[in-house]
Amino acid sequence: MGRLPDADALERAREKTIPDVLPGPDDPPLRVLFCGINPGLVSAATGHHFARPGNRFWPVLHASGFTPRLLRPDEQGELAGLGLGITNMAPRATARADELSDDELVAGGERLRALVAERGPQWLAVLGIGAYRTAFGRPKAVVGEQEQGVWVLPNPSGLNAHWSREAMVAEFARLRART
Numbered sequence: 001m002g003r004l005p006d007a008d009a010l011e012r013a014r015e016k017t018i019p020d021v022l023p024g025p026d027d028p029p030l031r032v033l034f035c036g037i038n039p040g041l042v043s044a045a046t047g048h049h050f051a052r053p054g055n056r057f058w059p060v061l062h063a064s065g066f067t068p069r070l071l072r073p074d075e076q077g078e079l080a081g082l083g084l085g086i087t088n089m090a091p092r093a094t095a096r097a098d099e100l101s102d103d104e105l106v107a108g109g110e111r112l113r114a115l116v117a118e119r120g121p122q123w124l125a126v127l128g129i130g131a132y133r134t135a136f137g138r139p140k141a142v143v144g145e146q147e148q149g150v151w152v153l154p155n156p157s158g159l160n161a162h163w164s165r166e167a168m169v170a171e172f173a174r175l176r177a178r179t
Contacts, residue, residue: 004053005045010095013044017091021049022119023080031083031179032066033121035112037090037097037105037131037155044093048073049086054158056165057127063165064172087115089131096159102134109135116149125175128155143171151175 005013018039023030034057042052050057051073062070071078079085089108090100112135116124126132132152133139143152153171154163 005042009045010041013039013041013093016044016047016093018043018047018049018088018093020088020115021076021079021084021086023083023085027080028083030085030119030121032123032125032175033085033087033116033119034061034153035124035126036086036088037128038088038100038108039091039093040157041093041095043073046073049076049088050156052158055156056158056168057156060156060165060168060172063169065176066172085119085121087112089126089128089135097128097131097155097157100131105131105134106137109137121149122179123149123151123175125151125153127153131155144174145178151178 016039036049039049040052043049058071058073061067066084067082076086089112090104092100092104094100112124129141129143129152132146133141138146141152143154145151153175154160154168156168
């Protein structure tokens with residue numbers, strides 16, 4: 001992926017959003033739409049989802065069987081050919097997800113419902129239990145299968161230290177077994 005963005009580029013990234021990664025007309029149907037909370041500054045600066053070193057999304061995605069090899073963030077477009085996609089709950093880039101307001105997450109939940117209705121994934125996989133609870137008004141939800149077609153996975157951010165890589169792989173693999 002190259003060098004990381006410098007401090008000025010990261011600050012400018014607060015003004016950016018990242019387009020969704022979605023299958024096109026020649027790709028397989030959308031099996032799983034992974035939904036991050038929002039772009040981090042490195043992701044917004046590079047234009048690649050889950051781009052910060054230390055984010056465990058790409059290694060966990062591969063180790064759980066979703067991808068045939070470990071993809072780099074700049075290879076995110078290859079997901080479409082696997083029937084996978086990426087979106088974000090909130091479009092605003094921040095250094096930490098806790099910089100988002102509850103209103104932004106609720107609005108993101110509404111946008112997600114519309115995107116799911118339009119694109120029809122087999123599963124919407126929300127990466128982050130706290131964001132899911134707020135966005136979908138389910139304060140007691142736990143990681144795992146929710147209402148039909150929704151699965152909550154642990155947030156793969158390196159800041160989410162109470163989930164080990166192995167435990168994340170196991171949870172992602174539970175979803176993978178259902179696709």
